[in-house]
Amino acid sequence: MSNSNVLLSIKDLHASVEEKNILKGLNLEIKPGEVHAIMGPNGAGKSTTGYVLSGRDGYEVNSGSVTLDGEDLLEMDVEERARAGLFLAFQYPVEIPGVSNLEFLKASVDAQREARGQEALTSAEFLKLAKEACKQVNLPVSFLKRGVNEGFSGGEKKRNEIMQMILLQPKVCILDETDSGLDIDAMQVVAEGVNSQRSPERSFIVVTHYQRLLDYIKPDFVHVLADGKIVKSGDASLAKELEEQGYAWLQTEPREDELED
Amino acid sequence: MTEQIDKALAREYEAGFVSAIESETFEAGLNEDVIRRISEVKGEPEWMLEWRLKAYRVWLEMEEPSWAHVSYPKIDFQSISYYSAPKSMKDKPKSLDEVDPELLRTYEKLGIPLVEQQMLAGIAVDAVFDSVSVVTTFREKLEEAGVIFCPISEAVHKHPELVKKYLGSVVPTKDNYYAALNCAVFTDGSFVYIPKGTRCPMELSTYFRINEQNTGQFERTLIIADEGSYVSYLEGCTAPQRDENQLHAAVVELVALDDAEIKYSTVQNWYPGDEDGKGGIYNFVTKRGVCHTNAKISWTQVETGSSVTWKYPSCVLKGDNSVGEFYSVALTRGRQQADTGTKMIHIGKNTRSTIISKGISAGKSNNAYRGLVRMNPGADGARNFTQCDSLLIGDQCGAHTFPYVESRNPSAIVEHEATTSKVSDDQLFLCQQRGLDAEKAVSMIVNGFCKEVFKELPMEFAVEAGKLLEISLEGSVG
Ligand SMILES: Nc1ncnc2c1ncn2[C@@H]1O[C@H](COP(=O)(O)OP(=O)(O)O)[C@@H](O)[C@H]1O
Ligand SMILES: [Mg+2]
Numbered sequence: 001m002s003n004s005n006v007l008l009s010i011k012d013l014h015a016s017v018e019e020k021n022i023l024k025g026l027n028l029e030i031k032p033g034e035v036h037a038i039m040g041p042n043g044a045g046k047s048t049t050g051y052v053l054s055g056r057d058g059y060e061v062n063s064g065s066v067t068l069d070g071e072d073l074l075e076m077d078v079e080e081r082a083r084a085g086l087f088l089a090f091q092y093p094v095e096i097p098g099v100s101n102l103e104f105l106k107a108s109v110d111a112q113r114e115a116r117g118q119e120a121l122t123s124a125e126f127l128k129l130a131k132e133a134c135k136q137v138n139l140p141v142s143f144l145k146r147g148v149n150e151g152f153s154g155g156e157k158k159r160n161e162i163m164q165m166i167l168l169q170p171k172v173c174i175l176d177e178t179d180s181g182l183d184i185d186a187m188q189v190v191a192e193g194v195n196s197q198r199s200p201e202r203s204f205i206v207v208t209h210y211q212r213l214l215d216y217i218k219p220d221f222v223h224v225l226a227d228g229k230i231v232k233s234g235d236a237s238l239a240k241e242l243e244e245q246g247y248a249w250l251q252t253e254p255r256e257d258e259l260e261d
Numbered sequence: 262m263t264e265q266i267d268k269a270l271a272r273e274y275e276a277g278f279v280s281a282i283e284s285e286t287f288e289a290g291l292n293e294d295v296i297r298r299i300s301e302v303k304g305e306p307e308w309m310l311e312w313r314l315k316a317y318r319v320w321l322e323m324e325e326p327s328w329a330h331v332s333y334p335k336i337d338f339q340s341i342s343y344y345s346a347p348k349s350m351k352d353k354p355k356s357l358d359e360v361d362p363e364l365l366r367t368y369e370k371l372g373i374p375l376v377e378q379q380m381l382a383g384i385a386v387d388a389v390f391d392s393v394s395v396v397t398t399f400r401e402k403l404e405e406a407g408v409i410f411c412p413i414s415e416a417v418h419k420h421p422e423l424v425k426k427y428l429g430s431v432v433p434t435k436d437n438y439y440a441a442l443n444c445a446v447f448t449d450g451s452f453v454y455i456p457k458g459t460r461c462p463m464e465l466s467t468y469f470r471i472n473e474q475n476t477g478q479f480e481r482t483l484i485i486a487d488e489g490s491y492v493s494y495l496e497g498c499t500a501p502q503r504d505e506n507q508l509h510a511a512v513v514e515l516v517a518l519d520d521a522e523i524k525y526s527t528v529q530n531w532y533p534g535d536e537d538g539k540g541g542i543y544n545f546v547t548k549r550g551v552c553h554t555n556a557k558i559s560w561t562q563v564e565t566g567s568s569v570t571w572k573y574p575s576c577v578l579k580g581d582n583s584v585g586e587f588y589s590v591a592l593t594r595g596r597q598q599a600d601t602g603t604k605m606i607h608i609g610k611n612t613r614s615t616i617i618s619k620g621i622s623a624g625k626s627n628n629a630y631r632g633l634v635r636m637n638p639g640a641d642g643a644r645n646f647t648q649c650d651s652l653l654i655g656d657q658c659g660a661h662t663f664p665y666v667e668s669r670n671p672s673a674i675v676e677h678e679a680t681t682s683k684v685s686d687d688q689l690f691l692c693q694q695r696g697l698d699a700e701k702a703v704s705m706i707v708n709g710f711c712k713e714v715f716k717e718l719p720m721e722f723a724v725e726a727g728k729l730l731e732i733s734l735e736g737s738v739g
Contacts, residue, residue, distance in 0.1 A: 054694050056690055057686065057690070077693075078690065078693040078694060079693045079694075079696050079697060079698050079699075082693065082694050082695055082696040083696050087694075088694050090691065093691070094685065094687040094688050094691050096688050096691070096692075096705075096706055096709060097682075097709060097710065098708075098709030098710050098711070098712045098713075099705055099706060099708070099709030100709075103705070103709075104692075104695075104705070107697055107701065107705060108692075108695035108696050108697060109696075111695075111696040111697050111698070111701070112695075112696040115696065147709065148691075164695065168695065168696070
């Protein structure tokens with residue numbers, strides 16, 4: 001297989017947090033334009049995968065490799081990975097009091113454009129884009145003036161993440177349970193936001209517990225992550241099976257309580 | 262992150278250069294003769310000398326205070342020189358053309374051009390260099406409006422009735438140890454008088470610069486806003502980078518007569534010492550204003566410099582319906598120590614005060630808010646609102662809050678809110694994940710934290726203050 005057609009390549013990735021091995025041989029290959037869903041039980045290492053890929057402090061890579069567009073991702077700092085086009089929508093978005101959403105977004109976009117040698121957008125140009133992005137995720141424009149996630153409801157925080165994604169135009173978007181805790185309307189807004197950004201160049205990793213999000217964001221592949229590696233891959237129908245049967249049948253080794261049965 | 266911060270704090274202090282200027286500097290030491298000589302070089306009238314000597318005798322009887330949450334070696338007051346002036350100032354220059362170009366260059370380097378054509382329109386500057394005022398700009402324009410803005414040493418000659426009436430009227434000689442010392446040896450500073458019903462046509466500012474080694478700076482500022490007048494005043498301060506500590510003990514007195522308003526802003530960036538705490542300015546300052554009926558005094562300060570800061574800009578709300586405000590950002594890093602806050606003394610009826618204090622600590626620094634709100638028995642319907650927020654960067658620094666409330670009037674209302682937060686790893690990670698580098702992220706988070714205070718600063722200075730914080734934080738994360 002030619003590497004040039006792979007956007008993100010994860011090979012035999014082993015990673016640990018606080019000396020505890022979490023990822024135990026993760027393999028995943030994503031081509032431009034593909035949407036991959038990752039499902040799996042709590043504690044499987046889904047969030048850890050997002051953090052390891054984005055280079056968060058404290059997440060130690062022990063072996064394996066990751067390339068983005070052929071570049072060694074693991075060599076880069078957090079902000080370099082972001083500027084190279086990696087975006088992580090957080091499971092629990094944090095607040096930054098007093099820093100307005102607009103200021104934060106402009107600074108982020110400026111930093112990324114500068115790193116890519118693009119000209120800075122004027123305040124007016126940026127404001128126009130930001131207002132459009134607000135509309136797309138159904139947030140009132142007044143949210144641009146509010147502190148980053150400050151006092152936002154759960155759903156507003158998640159929509160704010162999608163708005164950031166729309167403005168930053170990344171190559172690879174990792175959405176970590178962006179749908180959890182959302183009612184059906186909010187979830188649809190999130191799904192539409194994602195769908196609007198699908199393009200032949202942009203790929204997605206959608207981490208979710210629920211089949212219902214995948215009814216709206218139709219994934220090309222579904223993977224089950226359990227105990228730090230992918231134990232099963234399939235197409236969208238795999239998500240349906242999982243919804244009906246849970247994860248237990250996929251466990252690589254039977255759990256002790258099952259053995260006693 | 263802590264580790265990153267640790268290796269960091271080796272930032273540059275941009276104002277740390279020394280100017281090669283020939284000075285006339287008194288030999289170190291303090292006694293009545295020294296005071297007589299200060300008074301003599303300034304050609305002061307007899308009453309001023311008497312006032313100084315009286316203060317000196319009061320000071321001799323006093324003890325250095327030790328209650329603040331700061332520690333530093335005992336100051337040897339005999340090892341300090343109490344007067345230093347550029348030689349070129351001896352025959353007072355009449356105009357800018359006569360001022361030593363090296364002096365002008367010094368201010369230009371600090372971003373304060375004193376040549377009027379180059380200056381920010383709408384801001385008049387009094388430039389104080391060591392112990393003397395070297396130039397005051399836009400004086401004629403101000404005189405047209407009846408505003409007096411001149412060095413205090415000149416006001417002693419030209420406006421003795423005002424100086425006699427108000428000097429020491431807000432901060433009495435015996436108020437505290439450093440105030441008493443200042444009364445005895447003060448050298449220069451600014452004097453402002455705004456006539457009745459006048460809105461001062463421009464921002465006034467004083468720029469204090471310590472240059473000479475082993476000298477103390479004892480500035481004295483007196484601002485009188487007559488009935489129904491308004492003035493906005495700003496002071497800035499810097500000093501060269503030296504290994505020895507230097508003492509700065511200023512006194513600022515504000516008088517807001519009926520219906521007057523004074524807005525006093527400070528951007529303090531004295532040399533803070535190096536990362537091991539060597540050198541830096543001891544900033545021991547007494548600032549207080551008195552508000553008469555319906556008057557308002559608003560203190561806004563951005564304190565980023567000095568190795569030790571001891572400073573409590575206060576308001577005596579004497580007149581009914583008068584208003585006092587205190588907005589403060591104090592940033593400490595390295596081994597800096599700050600003990601700062603305010604006192605709001607409510608005497609009149611329906612007096613109101615607001616205190617917003619933002620303390621930011623990084624490195625191994627210590628940052629304390631100390632505030633007193635006193636409601637006197639006559640302060641019917643008085644109100645205070647206090648908000649003290651502390652932000653920690655890293656985990657080797659300290660933040661402390663000492664709020665004192667004395668209420669002797671049951672109808673008075675005092676509200677106090679306090680929070681302590683950290684620049685969290687989560688916040689930093691979010692910013693970096695969006696493409697910002699760590700330094701930009703911290704400065705943005707800190708700026709956000711300070712927003713309520715920055716919006717009180719005059720426009721140009723709000724931008725300055727933001728930049729100053731950014732520079733101060735440079736290297737505070739790896
Ligand atoms: N910062 C951390 N410190 C210690 N253990 C962690 C940390 N983050 C995650 N873990 C552990 O790693 C495992 C995987 O967590 P996570 O990636 O959050 O799972 P998921 O997102 O699939 O539910 C869990 O056992 C969790 O307890
Ligand atoms: Mg998770």
